[in-house]
Amino acid sequence: MEEAVDSYTRQALEHIRYLSQVIGGRGSTTPAVREAGDYVIEELHKAGAATVESEPFMGSPSTYRPYALAFFAAAIGSAIAVLVGDRVYLELGALLNLLGAWAMLAETDFRFHWWQLTLKKVPTRNVVGVIPPSGQPVHRAVLFAHLDTHRTPIFYSSTTWQNLFGTILAAAFLSMALGFVLFGVAALVGWDWLRWSGVILLPIQLFTLYLVGSADSTPHNPGANDNASGVGALVSLAQRLHDQPLAHTEVVLLFTDCEETGAYGIRAFLDKHAAEYGPQAVYVTLDEVALGVLKWLTTDGLILRHPTHPRALELAHSVSNALPDIKTIETAGLTYTDALPATMRGRIALTLCTVPDDAAAAASYWHQMGDPIDHIAAVTLENVQRFTWELLQQIDAG
Ligand SMILES: [Zn+2]
Numbered sequence: 166m167e168e169a170v171d172s173y174t175r176q177a178l179e180h181i182r183y184l185s186q187v188i189g190g191r192g193s194t195t196p197a198v199r200e201a202g203d204y205v206i207e208e209l210h211k212a213g214a215a216t217v218e219s220e221p222f223m224g225s226p227s228t229y230r231p232y233a234l235a236f237f238a239a240a241i242g243s244a245i246a247v248l249v250g251d252r253v254y255l256e257l258g259a260l261l262n263l264l265g266a267w268a269m270l271a272e273t274d275f276r277f278h279w280w281q282l283t284l285k286k287v288p289t290r291n292v293v294g295v296i297p298p299s300g301q302p303v304h305r306a307v308l309f310a311h312l313d314t315h316r317t318p319i320f321y322s323s324t325t326w327q328n329l330f331g332t333i334l335a336a337a338f339l340s341m342a343l344g345f346v347l348f349g350v351a352a353l354v355g356w357d358w359l360r361w362s363g364v365i366l367l368p369i370q371l372f373t374l375y376l377v378g379s380a381d382s383t384p385h386n387p388g389a390n391d392n393a394s395g396v397g398a399l400v401s402l403a404q405r406l407h408d409q410p411l412a413h414t415e416v417v418l419l420f421t422d423c424e425e426t427g428a429y430g431i432r433a434f435l436d437k438h439a440a441e442y443g444p445q446a447v448y449v450t451l452d453e454v455a456l457g458v459l460k461w462l463t464t465d466g467l468i469l470r471h472p473t474h475p476r477a478l479e480l481a482h483s484v485s486n487a488l489p490d491i492k493t494i495e496t497a498g499l500t501y502t503d504a505l506p507a508t509m510r511g512r513i514a515l516t517l518c519t520v521p522d523d524a525a526a527a528a529s530y531w532h533q534m535g536d537p538i539d540h541i542a543a544v545t546l547e548n549v550q551r552f553t554w555e556l557l558q559q560i561d562a563g
Pocket of ligand 1: 311391392424452453
């Protein structure tokens with residue numbers, strides 16, 4: 166925090182402080198995330214954004230409920246297959262495992278699945294500020310960051326847990342796929358003994374159900390790095406764009422809700438604007454941008470990995486070449502980001518984030534109560550802001 170940084174970084178730090186310390190945990194669709202939105206609206210007005218608007222949408226307060234329902238269905242299916250084992254129950258067991266696997270896969274890939282019919286959606290909003298160029302608008306860049314913060318379940322509480330949870334999720338998905346196949350074969354071919362595979366599948370499904378089922382009762386973290394850092398960087402960018410406007414690029418600054426519960430905010434924004442903006446618009450999300458080394462993602466998604474648009478990667482490389490003093494890395498994403506829905510629609514979309522140098526610290530603040538402002542590295546934040554600024558210059562010159 167003491168490092169000497171430029172004035173825009175100092176402004177960003179002040180926004181991070183306000184969001185993470187004064188407002189604190191900003192759960193998706195909660196009054197706290199609305200308060201964060203109000204703060205951003207006020208700051209965008211102060212920075213002289215041409216238009217600042219709230220765009221309402223229906224979002225989800227929980228990311229875990231659809232998964233809990235999927236594992237619950239599979240566990241019931243596996244239990245009746247083992248305990249009863251008659252043909253019709255084996256068929257039912259296979260079907261429930263299939264429904265569980267389908268729901269999990271669809272949920273991670275933002276696609277429709279049967280349990281969504283039972284999900285409670287509540288009204289919330291995105292905040293959108295537009296900064297026009299000084300000259301004729303030719304290009305458009307949409308820079309976005311999520312306002313909401315995640316809960317703090319046990320499986321994010323340490324690096325070991327985080328790695329383990331990845332394996333548990335993969336095992337749970339596999340157990341449901343196997344449950345469908347094995348119980349299905351048992352019912353069709355009459356190999357009754359196959360139903361005993363449920364003795365292995367069921368504990369995996371019950372354990373995962375317990376983990377995700379209890380996650381929604383944990384508090385929301387203050388989210389200094391994830392993602393007051395992205396929000397703060399973009400609000401201070403509004404000020405810089407006001408001071409030094411681009412020549413031909415309209416910049417849309419978007420602050421989303423419900424990234425943490427399934428990227429509902431960005432999906433609503435794309436539904437409304439993607440067609441109008443066209444395929445040439447560049448979408449860049451800043452997510453966790455104040456801790457360690459700058460990186461961008463080459464793929465995005467939890468189970469199905471979607472490759473980043475080649476034009477987005479080309480831009481990232483070109484910006485990195487122009488700023489040789491900033492260390493960068495490119496890696497595949499481990500989960501999804503707000504850029505994924507744009508990538509899935511074939512848009513030029515990039516995720517800029519950071520990863521701590523120290524592997525042990527790498528996961529230590531993610532989705533934990535220990536993501537307060539003390540861990541924020543001002544120099545990292547400044548690097549991300551310089552990178553973003555250069556990116557805008559290159560889009561503007563393109
Ligand atoms: Zn985030």
